Amino acid sequence: MIGLADLLNIASSGINAATEGIQTVSNNTANVNTPGYNAQSLNQIELAGVPGGVGAGTDVVSIQRAFDQFVSQQVVQATSTNQAATVVQTTAQNVSSLFPVASGGAGGIGAALDSFFAAANQVATDPSSDADRTALLSAAQSLTSLVNSVGGALASDAAGIDSQTASAVQQVNTLTQQIAGLNKTIIAQTGTTAGPANALLDQRDQLVQQLGQIVGVSVLREANGGLDVYTSGGTALVNGVAATTLAIDPDKFGDGASTIVNSATGQDLTGAISGGTIGGLIASRNLIDSTQNSVGGLAASLAAAVNSEQSLGLDLNGNPGGALFSVSAPTVYAAQGNTGSGTLTATISDSNSFTPADFVLTDTANGFQATNQATGQVSNLGNGPTLSLDGLTVAVSGAVAVGDSFKLAPTATAAQSLRVTTTDPAAIAAASAYVATAGDNAGAVQAAGLGVVAGSALATGAAIVPAADFGQNLTVKFTSQTDFQVLDAGNAVVASGALDAGGNAQIAIAYPASAGGGNQYAAFSLSGGPAASGDSFSLTPGGPGSNGNITALSGIASQKLLAGQTLDNAYAALVTGVGARSQDAQIAAQAAQGVLTQAQNQQQSISGVNLDEQAAELVSYQQAYQASAQVIATAQALFQSLIAAVQGA
């Protein structure tokens, strides 16, 4: 049995609930565009009345937010993946724009290489032409400028990535501290009957979302209301009310590279981080480093090959050719913690078996161990004093202690340091060191230049003129129909030989030890013997019209110079590699975008505010309010009727 007073109570509980409903609708519509806002709704129950009787009205127990923990975590992860892929994609596109492919690669290093060798070939057609020589120098200069600018652009990309990483780490610190701060408040509120404020939970989830954009994270919700955040590698960033502070430290080799560390413990966390902006930046930095190394490898092997060829020929003034390019030597960094005093020096001794990469060399009890930083491949090099590693020769000097380590950067700075060292067109060594000219011979022996021949490729029994006599005018004089002597300018015999049964012989003049990497000979063949005694050939330095050496120089274009490839092929492989990275990143970004959109849709479908829905709810709450108000009016009317009946009686 209920009284009229109860009727009023029930109606007023309805009015209260409707008001709270309208408030919720109002809050939902106000926050329709607030990032991280989860739509709220009434958690409304019927109040129990007396047993067997009607209910006692309604009560709003709490305002709850529409939130799905699983979907929210999915969004965080998809955001991380997407962000990392986007960062890598941007970098890869930046890097690949340095290697244009449109119009057959016009404006790229490959085209500049082609122009350089074409100019060399042009010099070969008329070696005495000053204009052609100047054109070769300017082709060398534009190639160099292009390589420098690509190297410079990569270096500035790398610097940009480093500074982005530093600011991203700062953001991580700010966010983790904010999350830890919110944890503290939320843990305190969780103990109360009302429970934590929805706004704080929304804020914390939104912060996790933002954090996920910067670095890949996973979360663990504690029973006490706290939220722990871990990197994808499992390192705790937020543990209850405590946040880990990250910092950027220079790496132990002091080579300009940096690592992300736990600032309290100094622990290197680079390996424990992936995903998000930072994960993308780490991958981008690797891409840039390997590209920098490859371009540097091109520059270094071009410079080495051209300089070596230059040293084998004569310039327009008849002097042995000097270097045309300069390039920085491989750099070796000693780790800061090294206990020994030993040092390492590296040179690229065989660029053809060298694949550009950085290496870390560590002295172990079993000798030196090298780790290729690009591939992770480990090789054992044994003990010094000379180590051989993938085309590199490493000289160990001083006492290296076991455990000491060194970082080898063979070509990291080569692209930026490439220079053309001469402005004198005459300095191009186009001419062969020697050309042969027959005398007024009665015999039919002919001499033909074989060019520059390595010692191992000389015919057995070749007459070898020692390097000490290199550069002099030499005369080959037959003392019989088969025997000949090689005379120097002072008519002293410096070598002798004989035609074989077929009437052939070889004469080889040794280059000075330094030329062309050593063990090189200017070789001539004699054929068509026997000769007449007294027949002669003069061996004289090639004149301004000699193109033997410039032909060899332009032939560098088709030589396998770098990692078993020609320079052009190595460049094409580099571009293909960068393009593939760019394409991979693009596909990954697209896929991640798809996953992200899907997760966001799902999350929005659960937690987002729909204005039409809110309008309908508004109408519904309004009507409920009006209805409850009507109940009060009715109760009042009933009460009035009751009073009137009593008065009338």
Add this chain to the structure above:
Amino acid sequence: MRISTQEFLLGSLNDMLTQQSNANRLNREIASGQTLLDAGDDPAGAGQVLALSNGISQLTVDTANAQAAQQTAQTGISALQQVSTIISQLQQIASQAGNAATTPDQRSALAGEAQSALQQLVQLGNTQGAGGAYIFAGSQTGNPAFQQQTDGTVTFAGDDAATQVQIAPSLSVSATLSGRDVFLNIPAGTGGVTVAVDTANAGDAYAVAQGVASISQVAAEGRAGTEFAVSFADASNGTLTYTVTSGSGDPASTGFAATSGVVASGPFTAGSDLQFGGIDLRVVGTPSAGDGFVVQTGQHASLFQTAQDLVNALGAAPNSAAPSSQAEQQVENVLANLGGAQSRILSAQATLGATLSEVQGVQQQNSTQSTNAQAQASNLQSANLPQVIASYSESVTALQAAQLAFARIQNLSLFAVLGP
């Protein structure tokens, strides 16, 4: 599925942005005519395009080289043609010089002609190519190959270096010839066999090597530096006999040292050939007893020296009506040398001609290869315009439709309908 208002608006926006970015990309393809704009578009294709354009660039260089080689070879050939003409002219002059009817005045005129022919020969020997390089100077292209000294002799300032020019992948040709080979190192007389008349000869006989019976023997004698002394003597029966002694030594007969003795002897019959050392020697005229010839093998004569010899022969005024055996011999030697020179020049021309036709053939091949490579590269990187333009229209239409739909849908709000 329930859709939030924000998602609804952002979703539409994202779709429009995607369409815009598509349209922009297609717009770039249309504007540039290329579909391969970035290595990331088609990494493998990018590598191929670079390799192809490298190949095309090498072919371009080879073609340019081939053109230069062709030009140089043609310059050489035309110079040699002129040389050949001058040699014919000198041959005529020499024939007239040998003619007894030629008067001293005519001889002096002929001497003048021969002198100017010599100048022309030196000039042709110093022919310059397109870049001003002396094409017969080997590697010493900066200086004239041949320089006439004050004593009239011509010296060679070049060398034998052959300038190899690459005209196709792994194919090089040399478009120049050594001036020493072409002008100087010519076998003298008949196959290197020369005859000199002893200065003390009383008879009017001179001798000509008619031919070489055994090339290998003559070559071997040449390498050994063999000389033959031919001498005539009266036999007891009043007939003339000859003796040929082989030996070696200074070309001048006084320094001649007999080493292997008499190689041929017998009675001399006018008009018949003496045979020794693989050589057929015809004695023209009548030798006197005590007369002699020196026959040398393995000799070379420069074309310039031959011309100079002709000038000298014409310049020497005959001291009697009948030309001396010395003068006759000189003219005969000049004629023999000119014959050798003419065949040397013809073979040089043939060599350059072969180079020329090789270059032309290769050039055609290069151009075919280059066209193929260009077609391949174009397949990889050129935009298929009809297709791209169609996609572009599609993309733009879709974008416009999305915009229109957005404009309509964004008005749909229950609040608007409920109204105040």
